[in-house]
Amino acid sequence: MITKPGLLAQTARIPERNAIVWRGAIVFKLIGLAAAIAATFVFSGYHLFQLTMVIIYAIAILGLNIVTGYSGQISLGHGAFYAIGAYVSAILMTQYNLPYWATLPAAALVCAIVGFAIGLPALRLGGLYLALTTFALAITLPQILKYRAFEDWTGGVQGIVLAKPDAPFGLPLSADQWLYLFSLAVGVVAFVLARNLLAGRIGRAMRAVRDHPIAAEAMGVHLALLKTKTFAVSALFTGVAGALGAIAVQYVAPDSFSVFLSIVLFVGLVVGGVASVAGAVFGAAFVVYMPNVAEKISKAAPDAIYGIILIAILFFAPSGVAGALARIAERVRGKDRFKDGIPLQGGTR
Amino acid sequence: MTNSAKHRLTRREVLGGAGAMTAAAVISQRAAADDMPGVTATEIKIGQTMPYSGNASAYGAIGRTELALFKMINDQGGINGRKLNLISVDDGYLPPRTVEQTRRLVEQEGVAFMFNTLGTPTNTAIHKYLNMKKVPQLFVATGADKWGDYKHYPWTMGWQPSYRIEAQIYAKYILQNLPGAKVGILYQNDDFGKDYVNGMKDIFGDRFDKLVVKAVSYESTDPTIDSQIVTLQSSGANVFVNITIPKFGAQAIRKVYDLGWRPTHFITNVSASVGAVIKPAGVEKAVGIISGVYLKDNTDPAWANDPGMNEWRAFMSKYMPGADLNDVNHVFGYGCGLTLVQVLKQCGNDLSRANIMRQAANLHDLDVKILLPGIKVNTSPTNYHPIRQLQLAKWNGKTWERFGEILSATAT
Amino acid sequence: MSGVLHQVLSGLATGSIYASLALALVMIYKTTHHVNFAQGEMATFSTFIAWSLIEAGFSYWVAFLLAVAVSFVIGLAIQALLMRRLANAHVLSAVGVFIGLLLIFNSISGWIFGYTVKAFPSPFESGNEKPVLGGYLSAHELGASLVTLAVLLAVYAFFRFTTLGLAMRAVAFNPQSSRLVGIRVDRMLALGWGLAAALGAIAGIMIAPIVFLDPNMMAGILLYAFAGALLGGIDNAAGAVAGGFAVGVIEALGGAYVVGTELKLTIALLSIVAVLIFKPNGVFGRHVVSRV
Numbered sequence A: 001m002i003t004k005p006g007l008l009a010q011t012a013r014i015p016e017r018n019a020i021v022w023r024g025a026i027v028f029k030l031i032g033l034a035a036a037i038a039a040t041f042v043f044s045g046y047h048l049f050q051l052t053m054v055i056i057y058a059i060a061i062l063g064l065n066i067v068t069g070y071s072g073q074i075s076l077g078h079g080a081f082y083a084i085g086a087y088v089s090a091i092l093m094t095q096y097n098l099p100y101w102a103t104l105p106a107a108a109l110v111c112a113i114v115g116f117a118i119g120l121p122a123l124r125l126g127g128l129y130l131a132l133t134t135f136a137l138a139i140t141l142p143q144i145l146k147y148r149a150f151e152d153w154t155g156g157v158q159g160i161v162l163a164k165p166d167a168p169f170g171l172p173l174s175a176d177q178w179l180y181l182f183s184l185a186v187g188v189v190a191f192v193l194a195r196n197l198l199a200g201r202i203g204r205a206m207r208a209v210r211d212h213p214i215a216a217e218a219m220g221v222h223l224a225l226l227k228t229k230t231f232a233v234s235a236l237f238t239g240v241a242g243a244l245g246a247i248a249v250q251y252v253a254p255d256s257f258s259v260f261l262s263i264v265l266f267v268g269l270v271v272g273g274v275a276s277v278a279g280a281v282f283g284a285a286f287v288v289y290m291p292n293v294a295e296k297i298s299k300a301a302p303d304a305i306y307g308i309i310l311i312a313i314l315f316f317a318p319s320g321v322a323g324a325l326a327r328i329a330e331r332v333r334g335k336d337r338f339k340d341g342i343p344l345q346g347g348t349r
Numbered sequence B: 001m002t003n004s005a006k007h008r009l010t011r012r013e014v015l016g017g018a019g020a021m022t023a024a025a026v027i028s029q030r031a032a033a034d035d036m037p038g039v040t041a042t043e044i045k046i047g048q049t050m051p052y053s054g055n056a057s058a059y060g061a062i063g064r065t066e067l068a069l070f071k072m073i074n075d076q077g078g079i080n081g082r083k084l085n086l087i088s089v090d091d092g093y094l095p096p097r098t099v100e101q102t103r104r105l106v107e108q109e110g111v112a113f114m115f116n117t118l119g120t121p122t123n124t125a126i127h128k129y130l131n132m133k134k135v136p137q138l139f140v141a142t143g144a145d146k147w148g149d150y151k152h153y154p155w156t157m158g159w160q161p162s163y164r165i166e167a168q169i170y171a172k173y174i175l176q177n178l179p180g181a182k183v184g185i186l187y188q189n190d191d192f193g194k195d196y197v198n199g200m201k202d203i204f205g206d207r208f209d210k211l212v213v214k215a216v217s218y219e220s221t222d223p224t225i226d227s228q229i230v231t232l233q234s235s236g237a238n239v240f241v242n243i244t245i246p247k248f249g250a251q252a253i254r255k256v257y258d259l260g261w262r263p264t265h266f267i268t269n270v271s272a273s274v275g276a277v278i279k280p281a282g283v284e285k286a287v288g289i290i291s292g293v294y295l296k297d298n299t300d301p302a303w304a305n306d307p308g309m310n311e312w313r314a315f316m317s318k319y320m321p322g323a324d325l326n327d328v329n330h331v332f333g334y335g336c337g338l339t340l341v342q343v344l345k346q347c348g349n350d351l352s353r354a355n356i357m358r359q360a361a362n363l364h365d366l367d368v369k370i371l372l373p374g375i376k377v378n379t380s381p382t383n384y385h386p387i388r389q390l391q392l393a394k395w396n397g398k399t400w401e402r403f404g405e406i407l408s409a410t411a412t
Numbered sequence C: 001m002s003g004v005l006h007q008v009l010s011g012l013a014t015g016s017i018y019a020s021l022a023l024a025l026v027m028i029y030k031t032t033h034h035v036n037f038a039q040g041e042m043a044t045f046s047t048f049i050a051w052s053l054i055e056a057g058f059s060y061w062v063a064f065l066l067a068v069a070v071s072f073v074i075g076l077a078i079q080a081l082l083m084r085r086l087a088n089a090h091v092l093s094a095v096g097v098f099i100g101l102l103l104i105f106n107s108i109s110g111w112i113f114g115y116t117v118k119a120f121p122s123p124f125e126s127g128n129e130k131p132v133l134g135g136y137l138s139a140h141e142l143g144a145s146l147v148t149l150a151v152l153l154a155v156y157a158f159f160r161f162t163t164l165g166l167a168m169r170a171v172a173f174n175p176q177s178s179r180l181v182g183i184r185v186d187r188m189l190a191l192g193w194g195l196a197a198a199l200g201a202i203a204g205i206m207i208a209p210i211v212f213l214d215p216n217m218m219a220g221i222l223l224y225a226f227a228g229a230l231l232g233g234i235d236n237a238a239g240a241v242a243g244g245f246a247v248g249v250i251e252a253l254g255g256a257y258v259v260g261t262e263l264k265l266t267i268a269l270l271s272i273v274a275v276l277i278f279k280p281n282g283v284f285g286r287h288v289v290s291r292v
Helices: A003-012 A021-044 A043-070 A078-095 A098-122 A129-146 A148-154 A176-201 A201-211 A211-220 A222-250 A259-273 A279-297 A302-316 A320-333 B002-033 B057-075 B097-111 B118-134 B163-177 B192-213 B228-233 B244-260 B274-281 B307-319 B329-348 B352-361 C004-031 C039-056 C059-085 C090-113 C139-161 C163-173 C175-180 C184-210 C219-232 C239-260 C261-278
Strands: B044-049 B083-090 B113-115 B185-187 B212-218 B241-243 B264-267 B291-294 B389-395 B401-407
Touching: A003 A259, A003 B212, A021 A043, A021 A176, A043 A078, A043 A176, A043 A201, A043 A222, A043 A259, A043 A279, A043 B163, A078 A098, A078 A129, A078 A148, A078 A222, A078 A259, A078 C163, A129 A148, A129 A259, A129 C219, A129 C261, A176 A201, A176 A222, A201 A211, A201 A222, A211 A222, A211 B097, A222 B264, A259 A279, A259 A320, A259 B244, A259 C090, A279 A302, A279 A320, A279 B083, A279 B097, A302 A320, A302 C090, B044 B057, B044 B097, B057 B083, B057 B291, B057 B307, B057 B329, B083 B097, B097 B113, B097 B118, B118 C090, B163 B192, B163 B241, B163 B291, B163 B389, B185 B192, B185 B228, B185 B244, B192 B212, B192 B241, B212 B228, B228 B244, B228 C004, B228 C239, B241 B244, B241 C175, B244 B264, B244 B274, B274 C139, B307 B329, B329 B352, C004 C039, C004 C139, C004 C163, C004 C184, C004 C219, C004 C239, C039 C059, C039 C090, C039 C184, C039 C219, C059 C090, C059 C184, C139 C163, C139 C184, C139 C239, C163 C175, C163 C184, C175 C184, C219 C239, C219 C261
Parallel strands: B044 B083, B044 B113, B185 B212, B185 B241, B241 B264, B264 B291
Antiparallel strands: B291 B389, B389 B401
């Protein structure tokens, strides 16, 4: 756990608009990554499992962030893509005997296609209507997963139990350690891809659409196509997270993917910080660790405690943890260095 | 068909013999080498996951009752001088969190065993893990049939009569007593509802499609089931099997009555509570409904002066003041807790996981006082269904009037 | 054919539930341009207040009025203590706060009042009279539908004919300009919250006799109310009510005749989304022209 702030406080300070990544940042990132890898050998199985879940939720929230944070379209149904990714992975592993790692690209592909298809209505519907469509998707998906016609694949209400992958090549690692490292690798790839995507031309176009859709269209952004593609990419990330989640939890069932999961992802998004790549990790840590904290405070009404903590965070850090850290960092460094959130020059620390 | 059920059960018993011997052998082999994780001279550490948050939080009452019950046991000196330390944690009824919390309990807290963890999907998620680690998963709080699979999962045991067995009893009753039955089924679209439907299928067999004129489902998030009841009525059904949770059970009883539909009405024991279902629906509207029951209903006047229930009431008023006495979960938790107490007493000072499991599978005619007269807890190395008896009862407007003999799955 | 009629009737009965909560959603939307996802849980909490008052011996209508009044104050308080300070925060943060409120109200309802299902009295029936329309609609369902229509008229008249209503619409449309012409923006927003909570309380008290009262009473209803409101047009009270009834009927007919009950929810929501694709502002909604 100590590792994450190391990696992230670091990235959090870099506003996402910034295309200049200075050298110090890379050093810190490498240190953070090294610490994350070292965690494999420091923590016990249970803690590694929790960290694995943090990585998985971080990828899922990152996906949600792409569509909601960067593109400004509210999705209350990303749990559905998580579920689809999880089921694709589970079905391929149990019915077609595919190795677990090979199911990730398949989950990504399926979710991207479904995301594209769902994204099509997004061409016509914006705002609340998209929120309703996605919310409806999240609510109906369990019903579809339970449906008789698909029972041979999905296992119906009983779900699918999976085996846990062992470390390959005879590596001297426990299954927990291997799964953590595997998830970490997938997570790093996902975050690097997301960063590049968001920092590049497409990312700029997405933000332009979010902030000034009409102006963006006038500038030649193909609004409809861009929105749909964004949705597809977003679904892809969340779907990969779902596939990893299935492998880590070793079980998928319709009831694991109720609308509550979508709400959890959304909470992770706003707590971590909207439109912040690093925020996804803070948000993920929140959704994994905070329920346990809430429960320790009150067994009678843990949800009430959770809700109060959630509101308190949004109250004191309306732009999420990442936003708050960025502001603190700004203050520490002196405000002159930042103008409109863009560092004027690279710096060391 | 009755035959197919007979078949299934006999086959289970035949295969059971061999399986049980291996299971027992495995357990006894371990016993010698095992130390006693989670057990000290003064304490037994027990783990549990419960939905204290989320949409199943109503069941949190079970965990709270057990915590209170163990406090009472500890106040009375514990078991063999050891206090029971139940670490009951929230999983929000979400399987991924159940896995996380269970691993914490087993790996960090080092509990001796898991007790009465709630829910079918949640228990399924940790089924394999606990069996691989050889940690007892005792008396899981779910009515799925799979918790009695002692051959493949020798470390897991259920408690209540399984939904499937209950449904088989209704189906048999229909075949024997209601010639010309045209059955309409309303079921919740999840593992709970489908287990009952499967139980009916076990008995009806090939005739299922002919006997069941209409089967409709609802989602637990639906606001009402009115439309489904209208559909069932218009299907011409004269027998109604009502597989619902309490809220929809009450709605269905009222709607059936208001429509002037008068089928022979079966309701599952999940929704047979007088205080939580029959009274809200209207006591006169429920007259004639049949259910298969095994617990003494805490809200049925029949047990107002029952010594067993008085003990329960005394416990509730002292250790859970202010709790909702209409809530059947308090009775359920109390019963599970007392069963565990007996197991731990039988263990004596050998509280190894293997012996805990062996004693759990060694209960003979245990009289848990909140069970109906004549219903006893029985387990053996080849019987991991502690309660497999039910008695049919008919609501007469004031109380559940039991009739016929005590039925059990083995008696088929 | 009578089967269809019966399904339509039971669909209308269920639809009246959606319509009444949809009105509360419209109220808050018209003043704040937010959809309050905690509206349902707040309404459940209000209904529990009414229930406890009745249990404590108050008469039905006293309990009703007190619960509505208390809910109004709760609404005001939420605006004054929470939403006012978040006025400049991201819209997503507001949604986050709504989710927090949803969890808090749901959890506290369960904690204080327990989870067992409770019967809630109806002012329209004493319990023993003959069911109307062959039981396909109960007296209470008819009465509750009339209450919903009465509330609808009141809401319509409020926004259409009172200066207060006009001021509230102005605030939602353009807070800055409203402030410039002397409207107390914060007060209007607080009033909007208070009124929405009060409407929610009325909805809850009317719904509880139908579905029975428990902490999760509104969990499923909110989505349908939301869908109904959007289907009819969320800025249009009459449209939202019509939308609520329509959702109830679509759902009943779809489940009974089209796909079967296992996919009932799926088909209901799909058809609503399909309608919205062709009528993006809802069937009765106004097309909003935005200035570039």
